[in-house]
Amino acid sequence: MTRPTETPEYDVVVIGAGFSGLYATYRLAQAGYSVHAFEAADGVGGVWTWNNYPGARTDSLHETYQFSFDRDFASSWRYSDIHPTQPEVLDYLNTFADHFSLRDLYSFDTRVEQAAFDADAGRWNFTTDTGETARAKYFVTGLGLVSAPLFLNTPGFEKFTGRVVHTSRWPAEGIDFVGKKVAVIGTGSSGVQVAPAIVDDVAELTVFQRTPNWCPPTGHRPVSDDEHVSIVEDFDGLWSRVRQHPAGWPWNPTGRNVLDADPDERERIFEECWTRGGFSMLFETFDDVNVVKEANDLLCDFAARKVRAIVQDPAVAESLIPDHPYGAKRPPASDGYLEMFNRENVRLVDVRRTPIARYSESGIDTTEESFDFDIVVLATGFDAVTGAFTRMDIRGLGDESLADRWNAEGPKTFLGLGVHGFPNMLMVAGPQSPFSNLPPGAQAAGEWITNALKHFESEGIEAFHPAQEAQEAWNDHVQEIALGGLTAYGKDANSWAVGANIEGKPRVYNVYYAGFKAYADRCDEEAAAGYTNFVRARTAERVG
Numbered sequence: 001m002t003r004p005t006e007t008p009e010y011d012v013v014v015i016g017a018g019f020s021g022l023y024a025t026y027r028l029a030q031a032g033y034s035v036h037a038f039e040a041a042d043g044v045g046g047v048w049t050w051n052n053y054p055g056a057r058t059d060s061l062h063e064t065y066q067f068s069f070d071r072d073f074a075s076s077w078r079y080s081d082i083h084p085t086q087p088e089v090l091d092y093l094n095t096f097a098d099h100f101s102l103r104d105l106y107s108f109d110t111r112v113e114q115a116a117f118d119a120d121a122g123r124w125n126f127t128t129d130t131g132e133t134a135r136a137k138y139f140v141t142g143l144g145l146v147s148a149p150l151f152l153n154t155p156g157f158e159k160f161t162g163r164v165v166h167t168s169r170w171p172a173e174g175i176d177f178v179g180k181k182v183a184v185i186g187t188g189s190s191g192v193q194v195a196p197a198i199v200d201d202v203a204e205l206t207v208f209q210r211t212p213n214w215c216p217p218t219g220h221r222p223v224s225d226d227e228h229v230s231i232v233e234d235f236d237g238l239w240s241r242v243r244q245h246p247a248g249w250p251w252n253p254t255g256r257n258v259l260d261a262d263p264d265e266r267e268r269i270f271e272e273c274w275t276r277g278g279f280s281m282l283f284e285t286f287d288d289v290n291v292v293k294e295a296n297d298l299l300c301d302f303a304a305r306k307v308r309a310i311v312q313d314p315a316v317a318e319s320l321i322p323d324h325p326y327g328a329k330r331p332p333a334s335d336g337y338l339e340m341f342n343r344e345n346v347r348l349v350d351v352r353r354t355p356i357a358r359y360s361e362s363g364i365d366t367t368e369e370s371f372d373f374d375i376v377v378l379a380t381g382f383d384a385v386t387g388a389f390t391r392m393d394i395r396g397l398g399d400e401s402l403a404d405r406w407n408a409e410g411p412k413t414f415l416g417l418g419v420h421g422f423p424n425m426l427m428v429a430g431p432q433s434p435f436s437n438l439p440p441g442a443q444a445a446g447e448w449i450t451n452a453l454k455h456f457e458s459e460g461i462e463a464f465h466p467a468q469e470a471q472e473a474w475n476d477h478v479q480e481i482a483l484g485g486l487t488a489y490g491k492d493a494n495s496w497a498v499g500a501n502i503e504g505k506p507r508v509y510n511v512y513y514a515g516f517k518a519y520a521d522r523c524d525e526e527a528a529a530g531y532t533n534f535v536r537a538r539t540a541e542r543v544g
């Protein structure tokens with residue numbers, strides 16, 4: 001590839017201004033590298049910029065939905081609710097970017113179209129949709145796990161005269177739902193948040209559900225002054241609990257198993273955690289519910305009774321009860337989602353029984369019925385984990401396309417951090433890394449990447465990438481762990497973590513399910529051993 005004379009050269013190019021990209025940009029710049037970063041959106045925020053639909057907020061816990069490397073900055077930040085809202089998370093990320101002067105390192109409104117490794121020069125070349133180009137020795141991705149929106153290929157779309165909007169491409173000016181007939185397609189985390197948030201406004205709401213989800217309450221509540229003080233005082237304890245927890249949250253194991261509990265105790269604890277909301281059912285009830293099917297069945301039985309108690313129409317209640325284990329697919333929390341099906345003007349359509357056939361001029365036809373809509377909300381999720389990579393043209397050694405490889409066989413990586421054949425490319429929250437609380441994971445990956453670059457440079461290494469055997473071994477381990485747990489049911493439940501939400505996508509486990517601690521330990525081990533699973537070369541063209 002010829003290099004345009006005006007192309008600036010950096011040590012590192014980063015893509016993304018969400019948690020992953022921002023931290024990598026900060027850390028690499030702080031380590032002395034010249035860094036330039038690209039972001040397709042018009043500002044800082046990543047998924048928190050794009051997902052500004054009504055009701056959007058995280059169900060991660062406030063005190064650890066942030067970075068911890070700077071104790072003063074972390075202690076000065078305070079979210080108002082235990083599950084921060086989208087505007088507050090966006091505010092956090094903007095405050096972080098300003099505090100650490102990161103904005104000037106970014107080209108916003110700029111989508112990278114191609115990243116190609118030039119082995120002769122040992123450099124990555126970047127082209128973008130604005131015509132801006134860049135060149136760098138290292139390429140770091142912070143593309144997001146759930147960032148490439150999934151639009152449906154429903155026939156007749158062009159005929160529909162109403163409005164269609166995807167939750168992750170919501171207009172900044174908002175949408176007026178008052179008096180409108182509205183469809184929400186999809187009942188994942190986005191669907192169960194947006195539907196109750198608009199239900200008071202609409203004339204009619206029809207929810208199209210393919211796979212029902214276990215949907216506990218949220219447990220939202222304000223963070224008290226005392227709580228904030230104790231979070232600041234217990235800073236080290238808090239983050240050490242995060243490091244030990246499978247999902248990167250500040251919770252200790254419960255030390256009890258439901259299979260050993262008497263029925264009264266079981267019921268009391270389930271009830272308490274259901275009310276507490278969010279991920280409490282999975283992590284604060286009993287330790288065996290996440291691993292033993294019989295234990296999980298008891299949790300499901302309790303949650304199914306809750307659905308039957310809340311939803312008055314028994315047939316609708318049965319349609320809302322999942323047949324997969326609790327946690328085999330991410331359980332989305334919502335206040336008012338189940339309750340809203342008791343309203344006269346809200347209807348559930350089970351598309352497993354009556355699939356969506358086409359758009360008409362005035363709405364949507366299923367195989368049995370025609371519906372009129374003014375607005376269709378696509379809460380249909382994402383081409384998750386790999387989509388943000390495969391929608392870009394990334395080329396490694398021998399001009400090989402990453403998209404061609406991953407579209408054919410699914411992603412194989414080493415520790416979710418590197419890919420064989422793609423030298424000097426490192427990923428934050430890449431495929432086959434854990435699905436856990438994102439900020440601590442992004443921070444750990446940013447540290448690991450910076451330390452790895454420093455290490456290779458100290459050895460005079462120009463180019464490195466994971467050895468094929470190491471990548472195969474990590475892939476085997478990722479698949480084995482997933483198949484050995486309740487996550488094995490994710491394929492049947494259409495989990496995006498298996499690519500099963502998209503027809504034709506390879507059905508492989510795309511995230512690492514042994515948890516944050518096991519993963520972080522493995523990454524530390526690799527670093528301590530001198531990154532021995534990486535092929536390295538003193539001249540880039542020899543690295544192949």
Ligand code: N01
Nearest residue numbers: 058059146186187188189190210211330379380381494501
């Ligand atoms: O996406 P999803 P999401 N016909 O894939 C349905 C994070 N997040 O945007 O389950 C009909 O979960 C699909 O059906 P099925 C979080 O990590 C976090 O809701 O595939 N329906 C499903 O019901 C989350 O897991 C938060 O059978 C179709 C829905 O659309 C991730 O983002 C908030 C269909 C998509 O659900 C993704 O969440 C929001 C079709 N052809 C997002 N295709 C919080 O922290 C898909 N669907 C709270």
